[in-house]
Amino acid sequence: MSDHHTDQHGGQFETLAIHAGQPADAATGAVVTPIYQVSTYKQDGVGGLRGGYEYSRSANPTRTALEANLAALEGGRRGLAFASGLAAEDCLLRTVLAPGDHVVIPNDAYGGTFRLFSRVVERWGVSWSVADTSDIQAVRAALRPETKVIWVETPSNPLLGVSDIAALAGVARQAGVRLVVDNTFASPYLQQPLALGADVVVHSTTKYMGGHSDVVGGALVTSDATLGDELAYHQNAMGAVAGPFDAWLVMRGIKTLAVRMDRHSANAARVVELLTAHPKVTHVLYPGLPEHPGHEIAAKQMRAFGGMVSFRVAGGEEAAVEVCNRAGLFTLGESLGGVESLIEHPGRMTHASAAGSALEVPADLVRLSVGIESADDLLADLTQALG
Ligand SMILES: *Cc1c(COP(=O)(O)O)cnc(C)c1O
Numbered sequence: 001m002s003d004h005h006t007d008q009h010g011g012q013f014e015t016l017a018i019h020a021g022q023p024a025d026a027a028t029g030a031v032v033t034p035i036y037q038v039s040t041y042k043q044d045g046v047g048g049l050r051g052g053y054e055y056s057r058s059a060n061p062t063r064t065a066l067e068a069n070l071a072a073l074e075g076g077r078r079g080l081a082f083a084s085g086l087a088a089e090d091c092l093l094r095t096v097l098a099p100g101d102h103v104v105i106p107n108d109a110y111g112g113t114f115r116l117f118s119r120v121v122e123r124w125g126v127s128w129s130v131a132d133t134s135d136i137q138a139v140r141a142a143l144r145p146e147t148k149v150i151w152v153e154t155p156s157n158p159l160l161g162v163s164d165i166a167a168l169a170g171v172a173r174q175a176g177v178r179l180v181v182d183n184t185f186a187s188p189y190l191q192q193p194l195a196l197g198a199d200v201v202v203h204s205t206t207k208y209m210g211g212h213s214d215v216v217g218g219a220l221v222t223s224d225a226t227l228g229d230e231l232a233y234h235q236n237a238m239g240a241v242a243g244p245f246d247a248w249l250v251m252r253g254i255k256t257l258a259v260r261m262d263r264h265s266a267n268a269a270r271v272v273e274l275l276t277a278h279p280k281v282t283h284v285l286y287p288g289l290p291e292h293p294g295h296e297i298a299a300k301q302m303r304a305f306g307g308m309v310s311f312r313v314a315g316g317e318e319a320a321v322e323v324c325n326r327a328g329l330f331t332l333g334e335s336l337g338g339v340e341s342l343i344e345h346p347g348r349m350t351h352a353s354a355a356g357s358a359l360e361v362p363a364d365l366v367r368l369s370v371g372i373e374s375a376d377d378l379l380a381d382l383t384q385a386l387g
Helices: 002-006 013-019 061-074 085-096 111-124 136-142 165-175 225-238 244-254 257-276 295-301 316-326 375-386
Strands: 078-082 102-106 127-131 147-153 178-182 200-204 218-222 281-285 308-313 342-344 365-369
Touching: 013 061, 013 257, 061 078, 061 218, 061 244, 078 085, 078 225, 085 111, 085 147, 085 200, 085 218, 085 225, 102 111, 111 127, 127 136, 136 165, 147 165, 165 178, 218 225, 257 281, 257 308, 257 375, 308 316, 316 342, 316 365, 316 375
Parallel strands: 102 127, 102 147, 147 178, 178 200
Antiparallel strands: 078 218, 200 218, 281 308, 308 365, 342 365
16 A cells, blocks of 8 residues: 555645546546545455455545545655544554653644543543743753653644744754644645654644535644554554545545635735724734734745634623624634634634633634635625624
8 A cells, every 4th residue: 555655746736736646547537536435345365455455444545545645745755534633633642652651732722632632642641731832942841751742733723823843843853752733724735844844744634625614534644654654553453534535525625725725815814904903803813914923933934824813802702702793704613724714712612622721712812714705705794793
């Protein structure tokens, strides 16, 4: 199988997104990789595998195509596709950690990631410390002799904090620990952590990669071939793989990732312009703003600033909830990264599981996933929602 994962492709990102891992189907010439909705494969004599496939938990041709594509887009050697982002994270953590190990996690992260560390992984004897990963000294200070992983999300969810991936990779290398980057908010079109020195990239492909709010999936990509083999072993041993149809939906989404991210970023810039001038908005959190503390680093490590925007509302929690409830074109809902715009209140919705912890989010915070509708229509809706 490894040939499928290590195919070398020339070409720029947009070309890879459409073609990497997806030659015309060998049996029919179909230009789109078919959905191989199948669990098992005929063997030519005992142990004689025709295409290298024997059982679809271990490998499935549709998933293989996606996995090769993911590896190409992140510039890695091995991509693996999972049933969800958290399934990918779980596989990674159970592959690289053992009881007694320690991890450094960011003070701003997806709530489910924090829950996985604090409620699940901790019970297996893995300890964790929270650090502001935008502060290199703070990360260094959080390291212990038993630290195995530095985990970072950049831009982060929901505060849009920016961490310097290359600098953190330096810290990790010096300490002999692995740097894991959750690249969900940026997508590989906007940011490529492996090229900046990260060891593993994590994705919730549910978000920008899928891009249409119609699938839940996750991914891991690494350029370390040995680690890639270990992760693949655990992926099969634990079994939380992406099904063929889900893998196909993510692949279909990825084909338009570049054009979508360009439009998400352009629309977000218009939204930010409106919010920064609005009297009812006290803070706008967006790495594209020159006054954002991580702006220069974001400009250095990202192609554009993405479609996620958070802001704080004058009048506190009730006012923030009201804005969410009044929004119309911005659909009130969790998740992000789809073509349609979404609005949510992180404190009561996506990040409720971080309440009372170091990752608790401000109560007056509203998070937007700016979609690719007409920017004028989006601005009109926000204007009426802010009242
Ligand atoms: C959604 C999300 C996850 C978890 O992914 P699922 O597909 O929901 O399991 C992890 N990290 C980030 C940044 C996310 O937004």
